[in-house]
Amino acid sequence: MGRLLITIRNRIWSAICAWDEFWFKPMAPTTLGVIRILSGLMLLYTHAVWGLGLDAFFGANGWQDPLLIRSQAVSGSTGISFWWYVQPEYYQLVHWCCMALLLMFTIGMMTRVTACAAFIITVSYATRALNANFGLDQINGFLTLYLALAPCGDALSFDAWWARRQARRKGLPVSEPIPRASTRLATRLIQVHLCLLYFFAGVSKLKGEAWWNGDAVWMAVANKEYQSQDLTWLAWHPWVSHLLTHMTVLWEMTFFIAVWNRAWRPLVLAIGIGVHLGIGSCLGLWTFGLIMLVPYLSFISPETMYSVLVWVRAIRPVQVLSPVEANPVETVSWWPQYKHIKFTGWPFAACDRLDINAPRLHLVCDDSNLCGGLLTDLTSAGFHCQTSPDIADLCTALEHHPVDVLLLIAHDEDTSDDIIDFRRILLQMGAATPASVVVLLDGETHDLRHSNAHICLYRQPLFEQLRRSVLLALCERTATEEEADQLRQRAGVVTAPSLNWTNP
Amino acid sequence: MSDSAPPPEDSPPRSGWWWKIPVSLWVMYHIFAMFIGPASIPPASPTVQSCWPVVGPYLQLVYMNHGYHFFAPQPGPSTLVSYEATLSDGTTVSGQIPDLKHQVPRLYYHRHFMLTESIAGHDSGDPRIKPMLVRAMARQLCREHGATSIVLTRRTHLLPSMQWCRAGKTLDDPELYEDEPLGRFEWADF
Structure with missing residues (x-):
């Protein structure tokens, strides 16, 4: 019974950790910065077009008088809109103020304020001109809401440039934007919203006969008022319309599952890009087609986005200073550059006192099955665990998450170059590093340097041996000898199951 | 750790966990509302429609009261x-x-x-x-x-x-x- 309760507790804790990692793991703001810029550009265009007919669309005697809009209210509310309170003689002034705020939002100036303003502006225009809305406004709405929740001006923005400029003037180190939990939260909300949107878009199509008999795509392209490309040749090749119709429904209804699979994601997103570019080019809905692609960027990691931007020379790599030395090092961005530096003050997040009852362990393992098994056993053994698939991800995590001990799993000495290089740097830094245990599953080499705080294990050790080694490595990190004794006592207790390294 | 490195100047402050609870509750409510919004468009079950009063005003406020019926049920004249x-x-x-x-x-x-x-x-x-x-x-x-x-x-x-x-x-x-x-x-x- 006790074991069952422990298992249940561990499962609940694993679920909480998984939720925390999914929604709140700190994330760099690069991707969100790009989303902000592209959303802002579309907002500028959308609202510039509203400006062509302010009085017609928002006036009391225009296309949509107040009585008409209020009669259409749902749940007794028309939603928020400051246009209800603006006098006609001030329409142009208010409109141009809104345009200025949207421009500031786009370039990332006073972003915390202008992001909220962008959301209010978007919703105000859309809810006041209710009958002239379509999908573009819906996408603008949710993007601005989620961007208002996050520090979307921390990267690729005037705010970031200004902060770097001020830091240089004061002689302070210049650092890359800080990953934050709110960035991850906003990114995940965009992703989840997109999944729900496509799901209901697909499900709603099932109510229509044309999406079953394959004629829906033909009906869309044969609409003269939408048509921007002559696709009437489809009439002579109906199978094309049928195929595109069925593919559209299938893709929309499976998007919310397939996009989370790394192997399927590129295909799913590529189909979406084709769909929306097709909507833009063939139905004249360029604004809708393009804004639908902006949320797709949320599935690109900040690291990849950063690399792409550097590659296309949209940005220059930020020079990172070693916070330990407070001296500038050569320009680096990720792990491949760091391992070629003879000595570096690695910017680990500062650790406070080691909690021997819940040591923080970071597991690096590229085998997902093995990683899952190890994670469960390590959590049961009392470690507070995080994971990374490789050294590069570990480096990113270490910059912002304090860790007491690293557990690095390598297959053999020939394929573990990154791990071996990383350990060399760990050993150079002495007391400023977390402890480490390297496990070479299939290799055996005595070239790796040992110390009491940095242990190597070879040839598929039992889990008990692994657990004991981690605890012994931590002994060198305790503040008092009493705590070290407690760890040694725990290392001597035999309770954990053995670990099958070949079939975890 | 017995010998901690001096705190890096650009190291983010350690954030607590307490704020994650209300945010997580809001996230769950928000996702629920996003689901109920389009799901409650007729034809919908009375059970789903009965959830509308719980989420309707919120969806109106954040401008997310949409069905996402793009060219649905089918493209029309x-x-x-x-x-x-x-x-x-x-x-x-x-x-x-x-x-x-x-x-x-x-x-x-x-x-x-x-x-x-x-x-x-x-x-x-x-x-x-x-x-x-x-x-x-x-x-x-x-x-x-x-x-x-x-x-x-x-x-x-x-x-x-x-x-x-x-x-x-x-x-x-x-x-x-x-x-x-x-x-x-x-x-x-x-």
Whole structure:
């Protein structure tokens, strides 16, 4: 019974950790910065077009008088809109103020304020001109809401440039934007919203006969008022319309599952890009087609986005200073550059006192099955665990998450170059590093340097041996000898199951 | 750790965990609301529709009360409005909305297109809305042209079948248009 309760507790804790990692793991703001810029550009265009007919669309005697809009209210509310309170003689002034705020939002100036303003502006225009809305406004709405929740001006923005400029003037180190939990939260909300949107878009199509008999795509392209490309040749090749119709429904209804699979994601997103570019080019809905692609960027990691931007020379790599030395090092961005530096003050997040009852362990393992098994056993053994698939991800995590001990799993000495290089740097830094245990599953080499705080294990050790080694490595990190004794006592207790390294 | 490195200047402050609880609760409510919004559009079960009061005002507030019915249940015919406005000097001006030639750029044309499409959207539902929509259109068109009276006609542009095109007919063949008079309006009535 006790074991069952422990298992249940561990499962609940694993679920909480998984939720925390999914929604709140700190994330760099690069991707969100790009989303902000592209959303802002579309907002500028959308609202510039509203400006062509302010009085017609928002006036009391225009296309949509107040009585008409209020009669259409749902749940007794028309939603928020400051246009209800603006006098006609001030329409142009208010409109141009809104345009200025949207421009500031786009370039990332006073972003915390202008992001909220962008959301209010978007919703105000859309809810006041209710009958002239379509999908573009819906996408603008949710993007601005989620961007208002996050520090979307921390990267690729005037705010970031200004902060770097001020830091240089004061002689302070210049650092890359800080990953934050709110960035991850906003990114995940965009992703989840997109999944729900496509799901209901697909499900709603099932109510229509044309999406079953394959004629829906033909009906869309044969609409003269939408048509921007002559696709009437489809009439002579109906199978094309049928195929595109069925593919559209299938893709929309499976998007919310397939996009989370790394192997399927590129295909799913590529189909979406084709769909929306097709909507833009063939139905004249360029604004809708393009804004639908902006949320797709949320599935690109900040690291990849950063690399792409550097590659296309949209940005220059930020020079990172070693916070330990407070001296500038050569320009680096990720792990491949760091391992070629003879000595570096690695910017680990500062650790406070080691909690021997819940040591923080970071597991690096590229085998997902093995990683899952190890994670469960390590959590049961009392470690507070995080994971990374490789050294590069570990480096990113270490910059912002304090860790007491690293557990690095390598297959053999020939394929573990990154791990071996990383350990060399760990050993150079002495007391400023977390402890480490390297496990070479299939290799055996005595070239790796040992110390009491940095242990190597070879040839598929039992889990008990692994657990004991981690605890012994931590002994060198305790503040008092009493705590070290407690760890040694725990290392001597035999309770954990053995670990099958070949079939975890 | 017995010998901690000095805190890096750019190291983020360690954030607590307590704030994650209310945020997580909001996230769960938000996702629930996003699901109920489109799911409660008829036909929907009474159980789902009973959840609407819990999320409806919130969805209205954050402008997320949408069904995401893009070209659903299926692409339909276009609704246009043609008009003939009589000016004070007795001359008449004819036109149609939306009008791709005069409403530029495309987004501006599309805004007007959505106005006329909303007439079709209110063929069913609250019977007060469609007359109000039409009246507002008549008033705005009179203002734009300085007209003393205007006659509006709803033109439904039916969608041609593939066989129609294979028979050599065009997408804007007059047979594809169905007209419905919407009424005559005098400027003095506004």
